[in-house]
Amino acid sequence: xxxxxxxxxxxxxxxxxxxxxxxxxxxxxxxxxxxxxxxxxxxxxxxxxxxxxxxxxxxxxxxxxxxxxxxxxxxxxxxxxxxxxxxxxxxxxxxxxxxxxxxxxxxxxxxxxxxxxxxxxxxxxxxxxxxxxxxxxxxxxxxxxxxxxxxxxxxxxxxxxxxxxxxxxxxxxxxxxxxxxxxxxxxxxxxxxxxxxxxxxxxxxxxxxxxxxxxxxxxxxxxxxxxxxxxxxxxxxxxxxxxxxxxxxxxxxxxxxxxxxxxxxxxxxxxxxxxxxxxxxxxxxxxxxxxxxxxxxxxxxxxxxxxxxxxxxxxxxxxxxxxxxxxxxxxxxxxxxxxxxxxxx
Numbered sequence: 001x002x003x004x005x006x007x008x009x010x011x012x013x014x015x016x017x018x019x020x021x022x023x024x025x026x027x028x029x030x031x032x033x034x035x036x037x038x039x040x041x042x043x044x045x046x047x048x049x050x051x052x053x054x055x056x057x058x059x060x061x062x063x064x065x066x067x068x069x070x071x072x073x074x075x076x077x078x079x080x081x082x083x084x085x086x087x088x089x090x091x092x093x094x095x096x097x098x099x100x101x102x103x104x105x106x107x108x109x110x111x112x113x114x115x116x117x118x119x120x121x122x123x124x125x126x127x128x129x130x131x132x133x134x135x136x137x138x139x140x141x142x143x144x145x146x147x148x149x150x151x152x153x154x155x156x157x158x159x160x161x162x163x164x165x166x167x168x169x170x171x172x173x174x175x176x177x178x179x180x181x182x183x184x185x186x187x188x189x190x191x192x193x194x195x196x197x198x199x200x201x202x203x204x205x206x207x208x209x210x211x212x213x214x215x216x217x218x219x220x221x222x223x224x225x226x227x228x229x230x231x232x233x234x235x236x237x238x239x240x241x242x243x244x245x246x247x248x249x250x251x252x253x254x255x256x257x258x259x260x261x262x263x264x265x266x267x268x269x270x271x272x273x274x275x276x277x278x279x280x281x282x283x284x285x286x287x288x289x290x291x292x293x294x295x296x297x298x299x300x301x302x303x304x305x306x307x308x309x310x311x312x313x314x315x316x317x318x319x320x321x322x323x324x325x326x327x328x329x330x331x332x333x334x335x336x337x338x339x340x341x342x343x344x345x
Contacts (some may be wrong), residue, residue, distance in 0.1 A: 007036050013337060014038070017330030021210070021308070021323065022051055023338065024242035028318030029250045035242065039327065041210035043221055054196055054209040054239045055324035056228075058302030060309040061238035062165050064184050066105055066266065066285020067257055068172050071187055073101075074262045077175050080105070080284070087171050091142065095150050101171065103154050104164040105284040106270035110156055112148025113163045114141060124214075124227035124305045133203070135229035138173065138180060141166045158271045158282055162235040169234025180234055192251040194244040199232045209239060210326040212306025221327070224306030236302060242322045245311050249320050253298070253313065267298060287312075292343045310335040314342060 010023065020039025027033070037049045072078055078087050080102030085093070087101070096111055103109035115123060126144075127135075134140060145163045152159055169180045176183050181199045189197050200206060202225050212224035232238045240248075251257050258266065269281035269288045279290035287299040291314065299312035308331035311322040321342050325331040 007034055010034070010036055011038070014330070014334055017333050018327065019325060019330035019334045020049065020213075020327040021055065021325030021331065022049060022053060022242050023334065024051070024246070024320070024322045025338070025342075026242075026246050026320045026322075028246075028253060028313060028320055033246070041208065041326065043211070043213060049210060049326070050208065052196065052208060052241055052243065053324075054200075054206065054241055055309070055326055056210075056212055056302075056304065056307040057232075057236065057238045057240055057300075057309050057324075058304035058307045059162070059236040060300040060302035060311065061232065061236060061240075062234070062302075063286050063300045064188050064238065065165050065168050065172070065180075065234040067252065068183055068187055069101065069105060069168050070258055070262055070266050070285070072172070072175050074259060078171070084167060084171070088167070088174055090174060091146070091170070093146055095146075095148065096154060099154055101168070102270075102284065104161075104168050106282055107158050107160050107164060108155050108271055109161060109164050110150050110152035110154050110159060111161060111163050111167065112145045112151060113161045114144035114166070115162050116151070117160050117162075122305075124224070127226065127229075132226060132228060133230045136201075136231050138166055138169050138233055141233070141235075142170075158273050158275070165235040166233070172234070181231075184238075188248070188257065191257065192244070192247045194240065194247055197238060197240040197244045199238050201231045202228065203230065205239075210324075212304070213327045214306050215328055224304070227305035228307075236304065240324075242324060245322050246320050249311070249313050253315075253318070308332070308335075312339075312342075 023036045025034045035051045037051050039049050041047050041049045041053050082101045084099045099109045173180050213221040215221050255263055266284050271282050273280040281288040289297045295316040297312045302309040308325040313320050321338050323335045
């Protein structure tokens with residue numbers, strides 16, 4: 001790694017941001033990493049975060065869904081141009097008869113979204129009249145959007161869609177005949193050696209898992225257990241560690257999950273994201289960004305109440321930068337501090 005900073009210097013730079021979580025800068029594959037853990041995984045019991053603490057990923061795990069779909073494409077079971085209606089037989093959707101798998105993967109399908117991030121800002125509000133503890137399967141999410149109208153015509157530009165990945169998860173289940181979470185465990189977590197990752201129920205979290213915290217104006221922190229679905233699925237909600245994300249990047253970019261040809265197709269910039277400053281694109285299940293000094297990053301990101309994730313790889317030299325946080329304070333500032341360091345390195 002071409003970074004001339006120590007963990008202690010990084011700690012000092014973070015200072016009083018209120019950040020709670022884990023930061024890791026590591027080479028892709030073998031080699032020493034710079035790791036830093038701050039704050040508490042359990043505030044009531046003063047249990048500190050460690051580098052091995054599991055954190056929620058929010059939408060960051062959409063990429064796992066995408067990889068599973070690309071594996072099915074590689075197996076010849078569908079293609080980017082395959083219609084959603086041709087690979088989902090258990091449900092008939094009145095919207096978007098011409099919506100394709102490629103459009104769902106690239107957020108260009110225009111399908112109705114159960115949480116439109118360009119309109120809504122409070123994900124927790126979804127569960128005030130709808131018990132979050134009942135949200136345990138893909139089918140539980142379908143009534144939230146399946147009677148809605150298309151937001152745009154297909155291929156009418158980038159429009160981030162959580163529902164698109166719910167539908168992709170349904171495709172995975174129909175074509176494999178297995179539960180979505182079992183598919184991800186068998187096809188991604190196990191081959192990558194991601195032993196500490198999984199889709200864990202919020203009321204049965206395993207050892208050394210960070211609780212997510214919400215912070216009202218009076219700083220009276222409380223858990224996010226009523227602000228997110230009970231268990232994650234195709235559009236978000238898995239848990240992972242910084243080390244497991246490094247393993248995932250190494251396996252993905254090392255062409256161990258997909259062939260090199262298929263991987264290149266997944267990573268290819270499918271659509272320009274004009275809503276963001278800078279050279280942002282979205283591929284087919286993954287973010288792409290051109291760095292300030294040339295070259296490209298591949299990245300995943302996620303945000304839920306009490307959850308923040310940013311993990312990116314500088315494709316030129318394989319530097320992996322990961323930030324996982326369990327409080328809203330300071331996460332964005334910390335990531336952009338890291339990003340400035342990486343861009344300068």
